Amino acid sequence: MASEYINQWIRIEEDGIYLVFGVTKENQLKLFHFSAKPLSEQEEKKLTENETFLREGFQLVQVNFSGYNRPYEKHGNKHIVTAPGYMLTFVDMKDERNETGRVLTFIQKDEETGARVVTTWQFYQGTTTIRMQSEVTNEGTEVQTLEYISSFYYLGIEKEGEMSSDDKMQLTFAHNGWQKEMNFHTYSFPALGLPQTQPTVYQRTSKTIELTNTGNWSTKEYLPMGYLSNEEADTAIYWQIEHNGSWHAEISDQNDHFYLALSGPTEVQSHWFQNLKPGESFTTVPVAVGVSDADFANAIGQLTKYRRMIRRVNKDDENLPVIFNDYMNCLFGDPTTEKELPLIDAAAEAGCEYYVIDAGWYAPGLWWDSVGEWQESRERFPGGIKEVTDYIRGKGMVPGVWLELEVMGINCEKAKNAPDDWFFIRHGKRVFDRSRYQLDFRNPAVIDHVNEVIDRVVNEYGVGYIKMDYNIEPGIGTELDADSVGAGLLAHERAYLAWLDSVFKKYPDLVIENCSSGGLRIDYALLSRYSIQSTSDQEDYQNYASIAVNAPAGLTPEQAAVWSYPQRNGDKEETIFNMVNAMLLRIHQSGHLAELSPERVELVKEGISYYKEIRSDIKKALPDWPIGLADTRATFLCGALKTENKAYLAVFRRDKDEEDDRTMVRIPLTHLFEGEKKLSVKLAYPQEAMKENVEYTYEADRKVLAVDFKKKVMARIFEVTAE
Template identity: 25%
Template sequence: MSITFHSDGSIVHLTNGTISYVIELLDHTYLLHRYFGQAIRAWHGTGVTIPSKRSYTTEYADGTQNLYFDALPFEYPTPGRSDYRLPALTAEGPSGAAVVDLKFCSWQVLPQKPAVPGLPMTFSAPDESETLEIVCSDPVAGIKVYLYYTIFHDLNIITRHQRIENTGKTAIRLRNVQSLSLELPARDYELLTLYGCHAKEANQSRALLHQGVQRIGSCYGSSSPRHQPFFALLQPGTTEQTGEIYGFQLIYSGNFSAAVEKDTFGQVRAQIGLNPDTFTWTLEPGEAFDTPEAVLNYSANGLNGMRQGFHKLIRNHIMPPRWRDAQRPVLLNSWEAMYYDVSLDKIETQAQLAKELGIELFVLDDGWFRAGNDSRSSMGDWTCNQNKLPGGIDRVASIVHAKGLKFGLWFEPEAVSPNSQLYRTHPDWIVHVPGYAPVEGRHEYLLDLGRAEVQQYLLDMLHGYLAGGQIDYIKWDMNRPLTDVASSALPPGRQGEAAHRYILGLYAVLDEITRCYPDVLFEGCSSGGARFDAGMLHYFPQNWTSDNTDACDRVTIQSGFDLLYPQSTMGAHVSITPNHQTGRSTTLDTRYQVCRLYNLGYELDLTLCTPEERDEIARQIAAYKAQRSWLMAGTLFHSQSSDQNCTAWSVVSPDQTQCMMIVFQKLYNPLSSCARFALCGLDPASDYRDTATGKVYGGDELMQIGLTVPLVKHDFTTFCFHLVKI
C-alpha cells in the first residue's frame, strides 16, 4: 500500500497492489483524473489523447491548441468556467454568481484518516489505510476545498469526502456539494441501480448507459424508499463472476443524488452526494462544511467481486466493532402475533413457547404505549399503557428474562402523534412550514431533530428506558417521509439546511445512545428498507430488510440488498402462511431456507402453529445455531445461471471448509431442463462431501461444472446443499 508522487510533482499514484488511482496536476493548477482500476506499477501518460477541437466551445487559458475545459477529466469539477457537464461543487461567492475556479495549492499523505465531524464514516487502524489530502482554493470566491482520498490495504476501494471552508469576508451559499466525482473513458457501460417501494425493496435495474444525464436519488428525508444511495457502471455482459464494475455508494441516511453523464463523445462523469434539489447551506466567514463520505469500489470479478468489497468494508471499517463478529440472537417479534393488542398474558405465552423452540430474544413491537389498538395516538410520549401492561416495561422485561430470553423493545423516536401530550406541549417541535397545516403520515408528524432540545428530549427518554439494563435490543423504526420541510429554529434564508440538519441531529442522538449502551443490539428499520444504508450501519449493526416477509418476494429483496450489505446486517423472518402481505402460501421449509443465510427470526403467532410445525421450527433453529458462526462470518456468493426461474446463493466459511448453498425455484416449469449452478469460493484442490447424500465432489468440479437442481414438481421450492471439506 502506498501513495507516491512523481519526481516532478505532477502525478500522485494511490495503490495497494490490487487497485490503482492516478491523479495528474495540469500546469500545477488543475487536478485531472487519469486512471482507476486494476493495479499498475506506474503511470506514464498511457491512454491520454487530445481530442479534436469541438465547435462552439472555449479554449484553455494558455492558448494550447485543442485543449478546453469541457473535455478535461476534472477530479472535482465546478461550473462557470467552460465545463458544462455535471459540477461537483456549486457555490455562490461574494458576487452572487455561481462561478468557482478551484486551483491546486498542496497535497500530502496524512498520518491518519481524518474524522468527518458529525457524520458516520469509515475507520481503520493506521496500518490498514492511507489518506491523501489535496488542498485547492479559489481566492476570488473565498473558498478552500480539502479533498480526501483513503485507500485500504486489503480492499478494492477508495473512499472520498471533502471539507469546504469559507476563507473570504462575506457569506458563501453552497447549492451543490457532491462527495465523489469520477471520470471514465469513452466506452459502453451498463447502469445498475436498486429501486423499489415499501414491501418491494431493492429490485435490480440494469440498462445500457446512453448519452445525457441519468439520475436517481431521494427527496424523502431518508435514504432509500425508492432508490438505494448506490449505483454501478458495468462492462456489458458482466455476470456474477466475470466483468469489470465501478460501484458507488454514499455513507449517508438522508436525501442523496446519484448521477451519470455520458457526453456527446462518450466520455462519462459519475457522481454521488447530497441531493442539490433539497439542499443549500450558508457558510459564514471562517466556517466549514463536511460532505458525507462516498465509496468507490472496483471489481474485475463481476458482481461477486463488488459484493464482497462492500461487505468487507462494512464489516471491518463501518459496522460497530463490538458487533462485527458477535452472534445475533434468533428472535421472535410480536407484531404479526399481536399487532397493537398487546397484553402480559399474550407476552408470557409467546415467550414460553419461544423458549421451548430455542428462540433467544423476544421483541415487543408497537402497541405497548398506545392509548388504543391503532396508530392514532400516543407517539412521542413513550409512556407504557399500564392498562395493557400492568407494571410497565419493567414487568414485561422480567417476564421475558425469567424465561431465559433476552428482551427487545420497539420505538419510533422520530415521530409524534397529533394526539399526544408532547405535541400539545411543543407544537413547534415538529418539521413544518408556518401557515400550512402539516401533512400527516400514518397519523404522525416528524420531530425536528435539527433542534438541540428535541435531541435532548429523545436522549432523556431513551436513557430512562436503557439505563436500568432491562432492555437487550432496540428496534428503531421510522415510518414516514419528511414533508413540509422547514425548521422554526432556522431563519427564512437558511431553510434549505433543514433536511441535512435533521440527519445530523439523528446521528448525534445515535452516536450518544450507542456509545452509552454498547451491549444493546440496535436494529434499524424504516417501514422495512426505506433507510437501509451504510450510514445507519455505522451505529446499528443490522437493519430490518423489508416489512414483506413473503418467501418468494424476499428472494428478490434480499438478493438486491446483499449486493451491498453483509448477511449479518440483514434481518430475515419466518412468518405465517398465507403471508400477511401477499396472501401467498409457501411451505415452512421454504420460508426457513430463504432466511437461513441471514439473521434468522420468526414473526408469527406461535399459538397458531400445530405441534408438528413447532417441532419443525425447533429443528430449524437448532440447525441454524449449529452453523450460525461461520454462516455470518463467511463470504456470500451468488451463482450464475441461464434459468431465470431459479436463484442460487451460497456462503463459504472463512477457512473454506464448509459451504451452504440455497437454490430457490420460483415456479415448476415442465418445459425447462433442470437448472445447474456452479459454486464459488471453494478450495479447488480439495474434495467436499454433501452432508445430505454423502456424495463427494472435487472443489474444482463444483466450481467449474456445478450442481444440478433436482426435478421437483412444486412452485416456491428450495433446495439446500451443505458441503464439508474432507
C-alpha cells in the first residue's frame, strides 16, 4: 500500500513469521509488524497516516547516550524516544542465509552522535523464533556514555483487531523464587496497572509493566521470558532474554500504541552504563522473540525447538541418564564414607546411572563460611574421596561431586591471603553476602584457581559429574576496572560464560549441572551451555508437583532436573507421587533408598525402568498442559509431553484445598495431536501396584480421560497413543 510518508517497504515472510518494515521519507527505518499473521491493509494505513507518530515511534532499536535531548513524549522511566535512537537513519540492509536459517542485518547511523548500530536477526529454520542482538559503535570524535540499548523493541503489539487492549491483551509470565520456581500466571493489562483510561485520545502514561532482574541471580524473582497474546486476533509474541545477570523487559504505551522492549542491564534499573571511546563498540545480550497463535502450549513448543537448537551438543541431553544425589531429604550436606556406601548400593540396585556426593565433602563440621579450596575432608572420608568415587564406578555408575566455585567463604584461608582484585569490590571494600565473597572471573588468577579445582576433581577424584551450585547474590556489581558497577557485573558474567566454554572444550563429556539454590539462574545464557538444570530446592513433594508440571515452559524437559525423594516414614502412594514428579523430566533420585520397605523400593525401580523406556521420546517431545498451567493451590494438576503419535501425562491429586473434595478430574486430549486420530489410553506407571486406588475411563467420543483418585494425595503416569 502506498503512503506519502514511506519511501520503501520491506515485507518478509519466513518460517511463519510476518514482518513489515518501512523506510520513511526522512530515511528512518521503522518496524511496523511482527506477527504470525500478515498485516492487513487497514492496519497498515492506520500505522502510517500520522507523520508525527512515524517520526517519534516504531524504531527498530532504542539506544540512549548521555547528554542529548529527548524531545518527544517520554513520561517517567520508559525506554522510548531515546537519543540517538530516534535520530538514527537507515544505511543498509543485508538479507542472507546460513546453515541455521535466514539472517537479516540492519545498519543505521546518527551523524550528530557518531552512533552506528548494526542489528542482526538470526532465524532458526523449523521454528517461528528469531534470535536478535545489536552492536553500537562510536564512530564520532568524542567519548559517548551508553545508558540503554534494546535487544528488541516493537511498538504496536496490540494493533491487530478492533477490541480494547483491556479486553484482548493478556500477559503470561513466571514468578520465580527459592522453593517457588516456575509460578506462571496470566494477567490482563488492567490487572497490571495499564487500563484504557483515555480511549478517545492518545495513550500516555508514566506506568510500565516491568519484569526486571538486577544482580547475578538471574531468576530470583522472574524467569527472563514472557508470552503476550492478543485473544481477539488469535496471535501471540513470546520471548526469552538470554542473559545470566541483570535484564529488563518492559511494556507500556506510546502515541496510542503499546510496546515491548527487551534488554540486558540498564542504567535506571541496573546501575549500568558503558563509556564508548571513539572506535569502541558494545554488543547487547541476545534475546529470542517468536510468534504463534494465541495458544501458550504452541508458543512454548516453538520455544522448546529453538532452545534445543541453540544448546551445546552434548551426550547428557541425548542419553538422559538417571542421577542419584545424596542431598535432598537424605544426607542434607553431611556426607561420610560410612553413610554413602549403603546409599550407593541402593542407588545402583534401583537403576541409577550417576551418583553425586553433594555438599560437605570438603570440610569437617560446619563449612558454610570456609568454602573455597575444595580439598577432600579426611575426617569425613578416611580413605579419601577417591575410595568412594571408585566404589561408585565399581557399581556401574559415574561419580559426581558438589562445587560452588564462584564464591569463597570469609573464613577460607585462601580468601584471606588473596588480593582484593580476586573479588567484587564496591566502595573500596569486598562485597559480602551470606558470609561469602564473590569471585571476579575477569581476573586470570581466579580462572587459574577454578581450573585447578576442575582438573583435580576430574583427574584425581575420577569425577564425571559436577553439581555447580551458587548460593549468594552479590548485588548490582563491582566497581573494579569498570565504568559502572553494572558494567563490571556484565563483564564478569560474560567472562564466566567464556570460562564455561573452555571447560566444556577441555572436558566435552563432563556433565555440569546448573544449580543456584535450586532454580535461581534458569536462563539460556547458561542453559545453552549446561546440559541440566536444578529446578528447585523444594522439600515438600506435593509442592514440587507444581514446579514439575510447569518446568517445561521454562526450559527443555531433558534439562529439567526434578527431585524424587521417597520419605523414610512414607507409604507407597507417597513413593509413586515422588516418582511421577520427575519421570517426564530428568530424574534426580534421592531419599534414604536403603531404608525403604521392599515394596516401595520396587516402585522406585519400576519408575526408573519405565523412564529408561520413554526417555528417547522425552528428549524430542513438546510440552502441553491439558487442564492449564499448574497453580500452587490447585487440587488437580496435569502436565503432558507429546510426540507425533504418543503423549505422556503426569496426573496429580493433592491435599491443597479443604473445600475441594472432588476425587475425579476430566482431562481433554483433543489438543495433543493434530488431525482426527483414534486415541487409546493406558495406565503406564505403576502398571500393577495400587490399581485399586484409581479408576480411569477414556471417553472416545469426547476425547476425554476421566481419572478418579480414591485417596487425597496420588499421582499416575498415563500413555496416550494416536493411530
